[in-house]
Amino acid sequence: MVEIHPQRIQGKWRSGYALDFHTTSSTPIGENAYGHMQFDTVRPPVAELLYQLKYRNDEAAVAEISKVAAAFLRQQGRGYDLIIPVPPSAIRRLQPVVVLAQTIGAAIKAPVGFCVTTTRATAQLKNITDPDERAEALTGLYAVDAKQTRGRTILLFDDLYRSGSTLNAITSLLQAEGSAKYVDVLTITRTRSNQ
Numbered sequence: 001m002v003e004i005h006p007q008r009i010q011g012k013w014r015s016g017y018a019l020d021f022h023t024t025s026s027t028p029i030g031e032n033a034y035g036h037m038q039f040d041t042v043r044p045p046v047a048e049l050l051y052q053l054k055y056r057n058d059e060a061a062v063a064e065i066s067k068v069a070a071a072f073l074r075q076q077g078r079g080y081d082l083i084i085p086v087p088p089s090a091i092r093r094l095q096p097v098v099v100l101a102q103t104i105g106a107a108i109k110a111p112v113g114f115c116v117t118t119t120r121a122t123a124q125l126k127n128i129t130d131p132d133e134r135a136e137a138l139t140g141l142y143a144v145d146a147k148q149t150r151g152r153t154i155l156l157f158d159d160l161y162r163s164g165s166t167l168n169a170i171t172s173l174l175q176a177e178g179s180a181k182y183v184d185v186l187t188i189t190r191t192r193s194n195q
Contacts, residue, residue: 002045002068007190011164012171013183018161018190019072020044047189050159054096062099065188069100070107073155078184080110081152084174086166087118087142100188101157110155115148115178116170131163138169149178156183161190 009016024042032038043051049065052058073080085101105112118141128134156170167185174180 001071002049002064004046004068004072005044006072009161009164009167009185009187009190011168011185012175013156013167013185015076015078016161016167016185016187017072017076018187019069020046020189022047022160022189022191044189050096050188053094053100054092054159057094059094059099062103065100066103066107069104069186069188073104073108073186079153080108080155080184082113082115082148083110083155083157084113084116084149084170086156086158086170087116089122097157097159100159104157113148115145116173117143117145119143131165134163134165138165142170142173144173144178146178149174149180151179151181153182154180154184156185158185158187159189161185161187 004019005021007018007021009018021044024044026039026041029038029040046065046068049061053061053065083101083105085097088095088097101112120141122137122141128137154174156167156174158167161167167187171183171185174183
């Protein structure tokens with residue numbers, strides 16, 4: 001099984017973890033023919049699998065990532081009534097967050113609920129670096145079907161933790177409008193900075 005180095009992530013949730021860092025190192029190696037800086041990036045094993053899934057469409061990575069995540073969740077000893085994937089912000093043929101939530105849910109015998117939805121189109125939040133702009137973009141962005149979340153213990157799942165603003169916004173929604181009993185968070189990776 002792939003080695004991981006779980007990282008505790010803090011937020012409005014009861015408990016939160018990323019399985020490992022997103023990168024180990026990233027060294028500039030010069031510009032490409034289009035003038036864009038290129039990097040020699042080293043990633044932890046689970047982050048490399050996620051990269052292959054997201055950017056190389058390597059569906060074989062799903063099984064290994066899900067196996068590691070499910071084993072970690074079993075180790076934590078908490079059961080979940082529902083896994084909720086963060087709604088994807090980019091259109092892809094294969095949605096990594098959705099397919100991983102489904103395979104992790106199957107492994108730990110927890111249903112996946114698509115009860116958090118977006119209310120409007122928005123730019124990818126990872127491209128908004130100003131905290132105030134990001135907060136404004138998140139205001140009213142998500143809606144929840146409380147019939148599915150009321151009184152339930154929920155695992156909110158995403159592939160990457162950066163600033164925590166999206167996960168905090170959805171957690172607040174699940175706790176207030178969704179009347180969830182508990183919300184925990186799991187991501188596959190986390191960045192080294194919270195920008």
